[in-house]
Amino acid sequence: MSYRLPEGIYNSSQLRQLHNELTRLRSLRYPKNIVFSSNLQDLASANNIKKLNVATVGDILKFIDTTLDESPELTMTLASAPGVDERDELIARLRRLLHPKLLVHFIIRPELLAGCVVRTKTAIFDMSLARALKDNQQKLVTRLKNA
Amino acid sequence: MIDTIILILTIISVATFLILCLIAARYLKEPLSKKSKNTGEDLANMSRQAKAEAQDKLEKAVAKEIIALQKTLQAQANVMQVGFTKNLQDITTAQLAEFKKTMDLADSNMKDQAKMIAHQGQQHSKQLQQSLADETAQIKQKVLDNTDEQIAEIMISYLAEVAGDLDYQQQKDYLYSSIEANKDAIKKDIANVV
Numbered sequence: 233m234s235y236r237l238p239e240g241i242y243n244s245s246q247l248r249q250l251h252n253e254l255t256r257l258r259s260l261r262y263p264k265n266i267v268f269s270s271n272l273q274d275l276a277s278a279n280n281i282k283k284l285n286v287a288t289v290g291d292i293l294k295f296i297d298t299t300l301d302e303s304p305e306l307t308m309t310l311a312s313a314p315g316v317d318e319r320d321e322l323i324a325r326l327r328r329l330l331h332p333k334l335l336v337h338f339i340i341r342p343e344l345l346a347g348c349v350v351r352t353k354t355a356i357f358d359m360s361l362a363r364a365l366k367d368n369q370q371k372l373v374t375r376l377k378n379a
Numbered sequence: 380m381i382d383t384i385i386l387i388l389t390i391i392s393v394a395t396f397l398i399l400c401l402i403a404a405r406y407l408k409e410p411l412s413k414k415s416k417n418t419g420e421d422l423a424n425m426s427r428q429a430k431a432e433a434q435d436k437l438e439k440a441v442a443k444e445i446i447a448l449q450k451t452l453q454a455q456a457n458v459m460q461v462g463f464t465k466n467l468q469d470i471t472t473a474q475l476a477e478f479k480k481t482m483d484l485a486d487s488n489m490k491d492q493a494k495m496i497a498h499q500g501q502q503h504s505k506q507l508q509q510s511l512a513d514e515t516a517q518i519k520q521k522v523l524d525n526t527d528e529q530i531a532e533i534m535i536s537y538l539a540e541v542a543g544d545l546d547y548q549q550q551k552d553y554l555y556s557s558i559e560a561n562k563d564a565i566k567k568d569i570a571n572v573v
């Protein structure tokens with residue numbers, strides 16, 4: 233069974249935490265008075281799971297394992313930190329544009345000024361304003377000299 | 380030196396006087412020995428008288444000779460003094476001339492050396508000025524080049540400082556447009572890895 237990965241769960245660490253939580257839940261034989269984490273609640277809500285039992289937990293664990301194995305993960309460096317809603321919007325946009333189960337690890341570096349740097353396992357895509365300024369350095373020098 | 384010569388001449392004159400005295404004594408002794416053969420007081424008186432006369436003549440002659448000798452010595456001393464003075468003046472004049480010549484030569488050499496040093500100083504000064512100007516121009520160019528090379532970094536740090544409070548919302552459009560522009564390349568790279 234395939235589940236939808238909610239925007240609030242966007243990196244491999246969260247998935248591993250979820251995996252640990254579900255494993256623990258299964259080992260405790262699904263006690264009724266246990267409090268679930270917000271990520272597990274989001275995952276269940278996003279996939280319309282009403283009750284966590286042997287079957288659903290097993291499916292979710294399989295989904296998490298598959299996602300960790302197969303989903304692409306990239307590192308995105310931003311100039312400033314997005315809020316929660318903005319981050320969810322960005323994740324949604326990235327999953328729509330690049331891959332539906334994309335995982336993202338965020339880093340904040342103000343010296344980028346604006347834009348972002350995307351690092352995959354094999355490449356770096358520098359889309360920052362700082363890079364744009366460096367690439368157009370000669371134009372900047374010429375304009376400053378002519379000013 | 381003149382004093383020494385006068386002393387020598389004086390010694391010579393005294394020696395001459397003594398020699399003359401000896402000659403006179405011999406002259407007097409010989410006639411007396413002849414007369415001694417005569418007997419009587421007359422002979423003795425004659426002998427004493429003759430001796431006294433001879434002695435008197437001798438003393439006069441000696442005195443005359445001494446005066447003449449002194450005059451001669453004085454004249455010779457004067458001549459020698461004049462000669463020495465002249466020689467001394469000549470020597471002094473020659474030495475002064477030589478000294479002047481040497482001084483002139485030294486002065487000329489010093490002036491030449493001073494000119495040469497001044498010339499070398501001017502040349503060195505010009506070289507230093509040129510070197511300094513070249514070095515200044517090189518440093519200036521290097522600073523300009525460095526500024527050109529680092530202008531982007533300078534601008535980035537400036538913008539980061541000025542626009543450091545830019546929040547995510549303000550740059551969201553730029554972020555989305557840049558992702559949109561590179562989506563195909565990123566997607567392709569992700570697909571290759573997956």
